[in-house]
Amino acid sequence: MKTVKLLPIVLALGVTLSACQTKKIDCSNKEGLSAVIAALTKDAEQEIKSTNPTVTLSAIRAAINNLAFSIKEVRTSKQDPNSTKVFCEAAFVVNVPVNVIEDAEEAMKKAGYDSNVELALEENGFEISSAAANSYQATISYNLQPTDDGKSTLSRIDEGKTQVVNAIHDLIVWSMAKNELAKQSDKITQDVIVIPEVKPEVKIETAPAEIEPVQTIDTAQTFNNEPVFEEFFQANTGENYFNCAYKGKTASKKCLVTITEVNASIDSRIRERYEPHYTFPKMVIKWPDGDVSRYVSLSDNSNDEILNLANRNAYQVRDNNPIDLFIDSQGEEHVHLW
Known part of the structure; x- marks a missing residue:
């Protein structure tokens, strides 16, 4: 050659x-x-x-x-x-x-x-x-x-x-x-396979009313600059309390969201030009109105304009119910399960 x-x-x-x-x-x-x-x-x-x-x-x-x-x-x-x-x-x-x-x-x-x-x-x-x-x-x-x-x-x-x-x-x-x-694919596969068993007898405590959202984000940056999402997830790995809604009904208390890991995409230019699959946080969401614990993995491989998305679609491992995570005009974080 x-x-x-x-x-x-x-x-x-x-x-x-x-x-x-x-x-x-x-x-x-x-x-x-x-x-x-x-x-x-x-x-x-x-x-x-x-x-x-x-x-x-x-x-x-x-x-x-x-x-x-x-x-x-x-x-x-x-x-x-x-x-x-x-x-x-x-x-x-x-x-x-x-x-x-x-x-x-x-x-x-x-x-x-x-x-x-x-x-x-x-x-x-x-x-x-x-x-x-x-x-x-x-x-x-x-x-x-x-x-x-x-x-x-x-x-x-x-x-x-x-x-x-x-x-x-x-x-x-x-x-x-x-x-x-290949490394990312192996890790995603492991995350999907290992699903902790939900025990009915375990009751989830509701979040105290005085708990405030973990972080306030400038909305304009969030809507127009995707890295803000990655930085937000990285900064808030661990337990967080967000406003939450279950099947369209807003809960009276904030729900507990545990962010366990964040995987960044491998190449920003390829992501923008070809929109390959890339992984956002693995999350555990515990709803204040019941003993529901769900493992979800946020991802996006759609044809939407990536840099202009205000929310991210996630999918529950077991029955593919969509979950939205977004930030409202006051800078508060929300999660919705539909």
Whole structure:
């Protein structure tokens, strides 16, 4: 497999050195094409790191090096007889190994995303390439220009950089997400299987009337910035008293809500673009008007606008009764069982 060596790039500007070079170059200049590939893979590396800060650069580079990149179907789009700069178009080709495809598609399946690598690449402007099996290509525009001394070639990507960087990002992140999603899936399965027995003889004490909600949250932030929910759950792990309603009837006392754990999503960019399954808190809700104890797991894999949801749908393990958790205009927290 071809290994792409990353060269120092600043603002997508590629510089390569050659021992001897004339001032006139063409769009197929070997050093120039190498610099174009290096610039694109470097940008993809930085994009992956920005959305996955806990992943090491060495792991990202190793994953990128599993892909093979090449530039085919080179043609000159513009050439100025009074300048050494040449403007070009070509097909940027990425060859994806079978194991990378399998890992990425398994992660998509575990995340509840009904797609595959080919469709994901199509969303970024790629199409199947005839260059080789499991190869995909997208059109890019770039320009090349030798320095005055003829020892270096400058390259710059004019069009197509975003789609190439996004495609590489998604391929690598999905393939690397396989193991993490497998861990989350195992944990969710364990949570569902272990359901404590409800004992009728145990009576739940009603919450004292003087107990206030644990926390007041700025409503505007709650409605428009999803991380507030995650931060809220993290901050309130343990026992909390919320306003509650059972089958539409509001209870006179607050109900006891125990938040036992919180699992954050693995990648914010993938969550926003593909809406995979991700897990919110596991909760035990004890209602003041009876000895009801329910284990629920909050999650969302719907097609709603994630960042604008004011409540989260949860499902009781045993009979799938929906539960809502929301914050009212006064900043008080509520849970509803319907």
